[in-house]
Amino acid sequence: MVKINSNFSKLNASLKQVGAELNFRYHFNNNRSDIALTRSKFNSDGTLSKIKNLKIDYLAGLSFYQNNFVAIYFQNLKADKINTFHFSECNDLLINLEKNESNTTLILPDSEKADLKKKDTNKILSPCHLCLENTNWNNFEKAEDWSKRIIIEQFNILEFHKQMFSVERELVSNFISSDFLKMLPKNFPRILETAKSYKKWTCQKCKINVSGMKQLYHAVILDRTLKRYLPNDFLGLCTGCLKVKYHDMYITPEELDFINEFRPKSKK
Numbered sequence: 627m628v629k630i631n632s633n634f635s636k637l638n639a640s641l642k643q644v645g646a647e648l649n650f651r652y653h654f655n656n657n658r659s660d661i662a663l664t665r666s667k668f669n670s671d672g673t674l675s676k677i678k679n680l681k682i683d684y685l686a687g688l689s690f691y692q693n694n695f696v697a698i699y700f701q702n703l704k705a706d707k708i709n710t711f712h713f714s715e716c717n718d719l720l721i722n723l724e725k726n727e728s729n730t731t732l733i734l735p736d737s738e739k740a741d742l743k744k745k746d747t748n749k750i751l752s753p754c755h756l757c758l759e760n761t762n763w764n765n766f767e768k769a770e771d772w773s774k775r776i777i778i779e780q781f782n783i784l785e786f787h788k789q790m791f792s793v794e795r796e797l798v799s800n801f802i803s804s805d806f807l808k809m810l811p812k813n814f815p816r817i818l819e820t821a822k823s824y825k826k827w828t829c830q831k832c833k834i835n836v837s838g839m840k841q842l843y844h845a846v847i848l849d850r851t852l853k854r855y856l857p858n859d860f861l862g863l864c865t866g867c868l869k870v871k872y873h874d875m876y877i878t879p880e881e882l883d884f885i886n887e888f889r890p891k892s893k894k
C-alpha cells in the first residue's frame with residue numbers, strides 16, 4: 627500500500643525528472659480485472675438486484691459495491707412513480723437495507739435508467755435528500771428550501787460520479803486504501819468538489835485543464851495526518867501525471883487521447 631506522505635517528495639522528484647514528457651505504460655493489474663468482473667454481473671440496463679450477501683462499503687462519503695461506486699434503490703411496489711436512490715450512508719438506506727434487503731437494486735451511474743431526463747421510464751429515480759445532506763452536495767445542508775429544490779432537480783448521478791471518480795480510480799489502482807477512505811468525513815464529496823473547482827480542474831504539474839473530462843482530475847491529500855481538508859491541503863493532479871509515478875493507475879485509451887491532445891506542450 628502506498629503511503630502518500632512519505633512518497634510525495636519522491637513523486638515530485640520523479641515528475642520533475644520526467645518533465646512534461648509522459649511515458650505511459652498500460653498495466654492492468656488484478657484489481658482492474660475484478661472491477662470488470664463485478665461490472666459484468668450487472669444487467670445491460672446497469673442494474674443489479676437479488677444479490678446474495680450484499681455488502682455495501684461507505685468510502686469517502688459514498689456507497690460502493692465491490693469497489694464500484696453505485697447508487698441504491700428499493701423496488702417500490704406502490705403506485706407512485708418515484709423511486710428514491712441513495713448514494714451515501716444515510717439512515718434511510720441503512721434501515722431499508724436491513725428491512726428490505728431482497729428488494730435492493732444497485733445501479734451504476736452510467737446506466738441509462740439513471741438518466742433523469744429520460745421520461746419514458748415507468749419509474750422516475752430521484753436523489754435521496756438525506757444523502758444530499760450527508761454529502762452536502764452543492765452546499766445542500768445550508769441551502770434555502772427553494773434552492774434545495776433546484777439542487778434535487780438538477781442532480782445528475784453520472785455528472786456527480788465524474789467529479790468523484792478519482793476516489794474510485796485511486797481505490798482500484800491501490801493508490802489509496804479502502805480503510806483510509808472509510809475514515810474520511812461524510813461530506814467528503816463536497817470537500818473534494820470544492821478543492822477541485824478551486825483548482826479550476828487544472829493539473830498543478832502539467833497544467834492540463836480537464837474540465838472537459840472531469841474524471842481525470844485528482845485532488846490528493848498532502849498530509850493525511852492533519853485531517854484538514856481545505857483546498858490548499860490538496861494537490862491537484864491529472865491521472866496522467868499520477869501515472870508517471872504509479873504505473874498501476876489505470877487509464878482508458880480515450881482518457882489517454884484526451885491528455886495527449888490537451889496537455890500543454892513543454893517549452894524547450
Ligand SMILES: [Zn+2]
Nearest residue numbers: 712716754757
Ligand atoms: Zn439516502
Ligand SMILES: [Zn+2]
Nearest residue numbers: 829832864867
Ligand atoms: Zn498533469
